Amino acid sequence: MKLRQYIFTLALCITHCVFCMADDEVDFRANAPKQVVVGSPFQLTYTINTQARDFRAPEFVDFDHLAGPYTSQSSSTSFVNGHRTSSFTLTYTFTLVGMKEGTFTIGPATIKANGSQHTSNGVRITVLPPDEPVASSQSQQQQRPSSRPQQSYENPDNNVSRENIFIRTVVNKTRVHEQEAILLSYKLYFAGVDVAQFTNNTKLPEFAGFLKQELDQEEIQTELEHYNGRNYQTATLYRTLLYPQHSGDIKIDPAQFEAVLRVQTRAQVRSIFDDFFGSYANVQKMLTAPGVTIHVEELPTGKPSDYNGGVGTFSLNSSISSQEVKTNEAITIRLEIKGSGNMKLLKTPAVDWPEGFEAYDPKVTNKFKTSTSGVSGTKTIEYLAIPRAAGQYAIPPVTLSYFDIQEGKYVRLSSPEYTLNILRGTEDADASTVVQQFNQPTKEDITQFGTDIRYISVVPWQMPVVTKQMVAFGTPLFYMLYVIPLLIAIVLFIVFRKQIRENADINRVRYKKANKIAQKRLKTAKAYLTTGAKEHFYEEIERAARSYLSDRLSIAMADMSKDNIAEILRKKNIDNELISEVDKVLSTAEFARYAPSSDTQMQQIFEQTANLIDKLENQKL
């Protein structure tokens, strides 16, 4: 009884352990080659890592079910440093064959394990057409799909030909825009030869005119591909992303790879093993991947002013640490540019900090992932600034323009405009106010940093209404506007011509000419003086004096009495001395004309008169 109990406990322990292990995770999956050829059988396996039952396979609609399911189990247990690890697999194997070309899906299978139902993944299988009949008999063997390259038992010289092994240059696009990513891969195609390895003697082109972004090299896996009527094993040898840096046709030079092929030789020394296994030799072969020309289109015109070379699809996110801080406390604006495209060439947009902010160089963090579709990821930019002056400030939006390839147009992203309220910090408040009481704040001139055109006119505008201009330059009406006033003026002149003549200033003319006439008279008098014509002399002297006075004082000759003259002169504020002198000259000239007088007297009166006229000329009359 005791023993039985012991055994039971042991059995319980073991089963428990089994279940413990099974508890980990039930993994139930289907496996099949991705590509198969029509008519060649392949294996579809379902694997589960625990004991299971009630396996239900899906229906194989597009494939012929040749055999299966065969069940096989395997388990292993290992102790490492006292730690036990064990694994268990249960495999169901089907042998199927593809009936027609195309891509087909085999639905999931179901199984019961650990008391619950589990479903496997479905598999997609591409069924390739068989080799075209032109291909030699060797292709018969090639139809057998395998994850390993097939060995050939044919004549080696025939096998290592261009049809059997070559490298293609595969680009996903040949017409692209500037800065648009191209995926270039060198793909090895081989059929009927065995590629042992590649030497280091690989010559890749320069990729001049491109920015190269190499992809992480995956483990080389072979795939079956139908190309030019034959099924080849293919392997991608090298992949890279290329970003064209200028427009135009850019040529990528051919690349060279050196492969080591295992080929069967006709051995000279024949042994029983040679016959059985065949004998092989390694042969080096240079394979050339053809060059390719990429047509790069220029980016369309109409680039936004802030465009700085971004091509792809991006989004912009921004945040600010705080919108209300005290002076001398830092503010951080975080800008997150997410997307895919030429992320690495994206320039850091600038934040236009207002005056009074001490800005520091932005901190840029890049998290990029390179995949076959291009570089994608996040570029985080942190802008740090310290406000030094209190007040309300607006930080203009940060803009990022890029060319969207999908939409084929420029897109501008913009962060929101931040309004900052900077309060006066406490620590410098006391100090600055104390200082400001004694010091005038430093004056700053308004300085212009940049120049640009002025903004467009935005005043409300209406289409002008067509109005005929009444008067245009050079038209008769225009000249009439000169002629009509002129005619009016002429008419006025004619009508009032009498008054005009009366108004004509004769007195003024006489006034101006007075001295000239008087001097002329004095000259004649002088002539008479030398000849001794006394009467004429006095006559001239008197006339000179009288006409001079008459002209200067605008008195008619008839009113020229001595009293009259004296009175007018007195009115004009002339010295009495001068008035008496005038009186004297006039009376002397009048009197001496008919009285005897000497030459000296004549000389004297001449000088007196000349003097008087000079003096009067200087007076304002």
Next chain:
Amino acid sequence: MKHVLYICIAVAACLSSVASAATMEQGNSLYANGEYTQAAEIYAHIIDSAAEQGALTRQMAPVYYNLGNSYFRCQELSQAILAYERCLRLDPRMKDARYNLQFAQTQIIDNIADTRNFFLRTWVTNLRNALSESIWMWMSIGMFSIFLIGAVLFALTRETWLRKTAFYLGLLALVISISAFCNATSLHHRDTLRAEAIITQGIVNAKASPDRSGTELFTMHEGTKVTIRECLGEWCNVQVGNNEGWIKLNCLERI
């Protein structure tokens, strides 16, 4: 029946004016959004429709100004300069346009050295360009009338101060009237001859004779203002600064 027709016409006119006002605003909002190419198209469309109606008056100046700004933003310097020049033709007193024209002219490559231009001559030309033809014309007519009034006053009054004032005022008015007339004539000639033009092609070589094989004399760049002296077929003789030469008509556009 006739009244109905008039109403129809009036309504149509109102609608068309509303539509064009809307397009101006449309252009402005496109410009504000940075879509300068589309904005330029809209402004050009407005100008075309105004030109069809023969309504290229002073009110069109802001449209030309906005067009110029749009072209400037599209980096089409010569078209921008052309639009600013045309804007100033319509409204010489538009300060923003003058400022932007000067700014645009700082961007062009050619530096025109004109030693013939005596400073007084430049001054007179600037004075002439400062006002429009019709303003000069009305100024001339008005000043001529003031001169005549002065002359009549001078002849008919006895009062010395009035005569003196009338005499000097009349003389001044006559001088202004004559110079205003000269300016109006000069502007009228400029606008009818349309001899001034802007180079629209990137680089133009001026030749000594109006044919392809002519000796190349000098090179001009986009945006430079030239004066057309005469035309012969598809060639025209232009003067720029101290130089003159023959270039093709399609390299330039008249203002």
